[in-house]
Amino acid sequence: MSKELKKRIVTSFFLLSLLVLMFFFTYILIVSLIVISVIAWIEFYAIISKVFSKVNNKNKILRFVYKFISLFYMVLIIYIILMAKINDEKLSLFVFYSILVSIMSDLGGLIVGKIFKGKKLTKISPQKTISGSIGSFIFSLSLVPFFINSIIINSFYELFIITLLLSLTSQLGDIFISLLKRKAKVKDTSDLLPGHGGVLDRIDGMIFAIPVSFIIFNYF
Secondary structure: OOHHHHHHHHHHHHHHHHHHHHHHOHHHHHHHHHHHHHHHHHHHHHHHHHHOOOOOHHHHHHHHHHHHHHHHHHHHHHHHHHHHHHHOHHHHHHHHHHHHHHHHHHHHHHHHHHHHOOOEOOOOOOOOEHHHHHHHHHHHHOOHHHHOOOOOOOOHHHHHHHHHHHHHHHHHHHHHHHHHHHHHOOOOOOOOEOOOEOHHHHHOOHHHHHHHHHHHHHHO
16 A cells, blocks of 8 residues: 555544534534635635736726635635534435535545546546546445435435436536636645645535525425
8 A cells, every 4th residue: 555545544534533523513513614724725726816916907807706705705605514413413414414425535536547447527627537426326226225314304315316417516616616726837835645635636526516405405
C-alpha cells in the first residue's frame, strides 16, 4: 500500500467519524459546519483569485460576484443543514442521505475508475472516466436497500431515481470545481487534508447535492 493511499484512508476514517458525530451531536454539527464552511470558502476564493488574476475592472467585478454568490451559498448550506437537524428529523435524515450518496459517488468513481479505467469522461478532469462515473452510480445505489424503510420516501423506485439524481448532481459539482482548478492551474484546492487535498475537494459534490435533496424533500 502506497504512502499516499495510507494517508487517504486515515483521513477518510477521520472525516467519516466526524460526520457521524455531527449527525448525533448538534453542538459538534454547528461548530464543524462553521469551520468547514469558512475553510471551503477561503479555498474557493483563492482559486477564483487565480482564475481572474489579471488586474482589470472586469476581473475585479467577476471576483466580487463569485465572492458574494459563494458566501451566500455557503450560508444557505449551513441554514439547510441546521434547520433540518433542529426542526425536522425526517429532513435531517434525508440531507444526511444525500451526503452519504456524495461520499459513495466519490468512492465508487475512485475505485471503479482505477480498476477499469477506459475512456475519459471529460477533458475538464482527465482522471475521471466513464467507468468511474458508472461506478459512482452503482456505489450510490447500494445505499437504497438500507434506507428505504428509514426515509419518508417509501417507494423503492422513487428512492432509486432520487439517488441517481443526487449522484449525478454530486458528480457535476465535482466536475465544476475541477473546471475551476484547471483554469487556476492547481491540482487541489489546498493541502490541508493529507491524501485528499483541500476541504473543498472533499465536499464539492455535497454542497451541490444538499440543496437538491432539500428541494426534492419539500417540493416533490
